[in-house]
Amino acid sequence: MPVLPADGQVYDIAIPVLIIGAGASGLVAALAAKDAGIDPVVLERDLVPRGSTALSSGMIPACKTRIQQEKGIADSIETMVDDIMRKSCGQADSKIVEAMCRASGPAIDWLTQTHGVELTLVEGFLYPGHSQLRMHAPISRAGVDLMRGLSAAAENASIDIMTGAHVIDLFADGAGHIKGVRIERPDGATELIGCKALVLACNGFGGNADMVRQYIPEMEGALYFGHPGNQGDAILWGQALGAGVQHLGSYQGHGSVSHPHGILISWALMMEGGFQLNSEGQRFSNEHDGYSEQAQRVLKQSGDVAWNIFDDRLRELVAGFKDYEQAEAHGAVVKAQCIAKLAQLIGVSEERLADTFDEIAQFASGRRQDKFGRDFTSNPTLQAPYYAVKVTGSLFHTQGGLVINSDACVLDADGDALPNLFASGGAACGVSGPQDWGYLSGNGLLSAVSFGRIAGKSAAGLVLSSMGVVTVTG
Ligand SMILES: Cc1cc2nc3c(=O)[nH]c(=O)nc-3n(C[C@H](O)[C@H](O)[C@H](O)COP(=O)(O)OP(=O)(O)OC[C@H]3O[C@@H](n4cnc5c(N)ncnc54)[C@H](O)[C@@H]3O)c2cc1C
Structure with missing residues (x-):
């Protein structure tokens, strides 16, 4: 994946704004560039x-x-910033977090109202670490429907998506100015x-086993559940252009992928009263810490x-x-009418399992404290019949990446913006800090959507200003 000298290079065609990748981030950037008055082209391998967007649950915080206002939910930029910063133990870049959260509401309103992308508020449970209901998703809670909505919006806006274009x-000049690209059909x-x-x-780089081994050795060989074309x-x-990169050891893991079927089992089960057991019939963690760090914990069992x-209610x-x-x-999913059958x-000892259920009943009644620190008092205890799914831990996507500023410009190692290069979504460094535990649910699509829009606007603004057109941001 080299960067080659641009000197004397002649191009077959010239496009004002090129966007590499037609996931959520690329399609949102394209819609934003188009709305700003520029005809972008999206290149998709x-x-x-x-x-990965189509593989996701499509939940955008x-x-x-x-939509929140119609439901009477009093959320704020400050609350959302606090939630993200708390989960990352203060190690995310607060300026980027602030820009992301500020852009998030207007981006959802614009997608739903201007571009007809159908999203609803996810109600009934809070994802770990979120203090308000703020997940917006297709009604099916399936990323494939988010992709369907974004692709339809791009088509309605007459945006060219060149597929089979790897x-x-x-090509860049000596100052790092990108002049063009080579695609392979x-x-x-x-x-x-x-x-x-x-x-x-x-x-x-979740699909690049060498990079995973280098930057996230603990997930070497783990099931990668994202898109294989994401090769870093x-x-x-x-790196070849001298850009800054950060937090390459950071990622979204997930501790609840059904095994061996390979189907994501929603963490809502854990948040509302379900729990995880190992093959000895014992709990091994606080399931409410988050599903990302749970990947490693499950892999250690x-x-x-x-x-x-879980039970019928869940x-x-x-x-x-x-x-x-x-x-x-x-x-x-297996179903059992009683603990003995479960x-x-x-395949665990009936006595051990009964002890575990009994222990959880004591945590729920407040008679004992969970040694892992989970609060069981706010949910009803599970009632027969019981359900169980065997799950494993998996790598969903990487969170480290290119350092950008709040206009989505890629920065060099000294913090100066490269002349005409922008990044968003999983290509840019996320807001999850240095490791798996900093991932707050939705940080992936948050960056793809909020910063996708910012990147599209910024790229279009750069082109327009080079043509002498003054743009108004906002
Ligand atoms: C199972 C699963 C569930 C998830 N659920 C959620 C969720 O509910 N909420 C959330 O916030 N996040 C979720 N995530 C994470 C989320 O999917 C990603 O953060 C998000 O989709 C990233 O969007 P993107 O546009 O940056 O990347 P992608 O959607 O992966 O798009 C990148 C595109 O770039 C293309 N590409 C790569 N290299 C090249 C190249 N050289 N030339 C041309 N094209 C190229 C790829 O083919 C791909 O189509 C989930 C992830 C997984 C795996």
Whole structure:
């Protein structure tokens, strides 16, 4: 993925704003550039744009949205900033967090009202670390429907998405000014496309086993649940251009992927009263710390697996999630009328399992404190019949990446902006601090959507100003 000298290079066509990657970040950036008056082109390596966005649950956190206001939810930028900073133990860049949260509400309103992307507020439970209901998602809670909505919006806006266009090289002059890219077609043919501004929206390096081994050794060999085309190209190009990179050891893990079916089981089960057991029938952690750090905790259990335990009340909560429906359809969920039967189905000692249930009843009544620190008092204890799903820990996406400023400009190692390079979504450094424990639910799509819009606007603004057009930001 080299950056080559631009001297004397002639391009087949010239485009004002090129965007690499047609996931949420790239499509949102394209919509923003188009609204600003520039015709962007999105380059996507796959024949059908999907990205990790299509694999996700499509939950986008945002504050002060019209949808929240209609539901009477009193959220604020400050509250959302505090939630993100608390989860990252103060190690996220507070200026970027503030910019992201400030942009989040207007971005959701703009997507829903101007571009007709259908999103609803996720109600009924709070994700760990969020102090308000602020997840906005397609009604199916499926990223594939978010991609469908964004792709339709791009089509309605007459945005060109060039698929089967794998960007393999960038061309830059001595000052780091990007002049164009080389794409490779599925038949091996190559084309050269010139540009005035480039947005890197091609996510992180979760699909690159060598980079995972280098930067996240604890997840080497773990199930990667994101899009395999995310090979770290943005980071490799950025490094070649002298860009700053940060928090490459940071990632979103997940401790609840059904095994061996490979289907995400919503963490709402854990937040509302469910719990995880290892193959000895014992809890091993505070499930309310967050699902990201739970990946490693599950991987440390015997056989790299755990059991999610829940009941009818909780099953109803997730029954409308496409993922959960699939898990049941594939036989990943087992049901037992009593603890003895549950013990038999999940292969643990009946006595040990009964002890664990008894212990949790004591935590719920306030008679004893959980040694892992979880508060069980706010949810009812589980009632028969019981359900269980065997799960493993997985790597969802990387959170480290290119250092950007609040206009989504990529910065060099000294903190100065590169001339015409922008990044958003998983290509940019996220707001989760240096490791897995700093990931607050939704930090992935938050960056893709909030900063995707900022990157598209900034890239368009740069091109317009080079043409002498004055733009008004906001
Ligand atoms: C199972 C799962 C569930 C998740 N659920 C959520 C959730 O509910 N909420 C949340 O906030 N986050 C969630 N995430 C994380 C979220 O999916 C990502 O943070 C987000 O989709 C990143 O968007 P993106 O546009 O940056 O990347 P992507 O959607 O991955 O798009 C990047 C695109 O770039 C393309 N590309 C890569 N390299 C090149 C190249 N050289 N040339 C051309 N194209 C290229 C790829 O093919 C891809 O289409 C989840 C992740 C997973 C795996």
